[in-house]
Amino acid sequence: MGQRYRVRAMKCQLLVASFFVMVLGVSVTILTIITYYGKHFTVISEVSLETNLYRRTFLHRGVFFAGICLSILLIVAALLSVVATVRELESAMAAVFFCFGVVFCASVKATYWSITNSIVAEDAMMDVYDIVYEDVRSNSSNTRRQELHTIHKTFLCCGKKPPFGEASRIEKEMCQSEAVGTEKDCLEEIQNFLKKHMTFVSVLMTITIFFMVYGMSLTLFLWYAIHFKKSLDRKGKYTLPKQ
Numbered sequence: 001m002g003q004r005y006r007v008r009a010m011k012c013q014l015l016v017a018s019f020f021v022m023v024l025g026v027s028v029t030i031l032t033i034i035t036y037y038g039k040h041f042t043v044i045s046e047v048s049l050e051t052n053l054y055r056r057t058f059l060h061r062g063v064f065f066a067g068i069c070l071s072i073l074l075i076v077a078a079l080l081s082v083v084a085t086v087r088e089l090e091s092a093m094a095a096v097f098f099c100f101g102v103v104f105c106a107s108v109k110a111t112y113w114s115i116t117n118s119i120v121a122e123d124a125m126m127d128v129y130d131i132v133y134e135d136v137r138s139n140s141s142n143t144r145r146q147e148l149h150t151i152h153k154t155f156l157c158c159g160k161k162p163p164f165g166e167a168s169r170i171e172k173e174m175c176q177s178e179a180v181g182t183e184k185d186c187l188e189e190i191q192n193f194l195k196k197h198m199t200f201v202s203v204l205m206t207i208t209i210f211f212m213v214y215g216m217s218l219t220l221f222l223w224y225a226i227h228f229k230k231s232l233d234r235k236g237k238y239t240l241p242k243q
Helices: 002-037 039-045 058-087 090-116 118-138 142-155 169-177 186-227
Strands: none
Touching: 002 039, 002 058, 002 186, 039 118, 039 142, 058 090, 058 186, 090 118, 090 186, 118 142, 118 186, 142 186
16 A cells, blocks of 8 residues: 555656646746847847857857757656656656656756856857957947947947046947946946856756756656556556565
């Protein structure tokens, strides 16, 4: 009797875990869309530069496709987990374990990257701003001025801190005429924004790792129960085999 209640409790826990995994899948989807279509990212990626490292490297599209794949895998694993638990399907339970394992590996990799290599994204975005800033300072191209104004408006900043305490022509002209509302250093604002964004990514991936480990433990136990014909709710009474 105790073994049967333990199996039933495991099934309930896996169903609850599946719900949270589904929520995680939706959260990853939302975060991926924000990373790709968010105004702070698009204002940098849409700058018309042949040397736009942020747009040319994997940072923009690569992260988007990786995030979408991860979110789809999370949602599929959650749905398959519910079906495997309710229908007591051994093969489906094994597939859920495999999906959780793949997501676990991907989440560990994403967490490691967001912690160790976030500086790559920061450098790429700040390089784009530096190039636009210097182009505006050296000439009065309307296109570049408009792009610089859009960046200022998006990040609520204006120009860069002068190295010797004297504001350049851009700070004197644009920061007063554009009514941006702030004179914060744009490089610092870009860096601070990305750090906050990467911190959120790390937290979300850490939560995902926890649920993947938890889900793998539950699916392994239930697969073992189904494989050895344990008493799940629809299969009568049984006891765990003695070692």
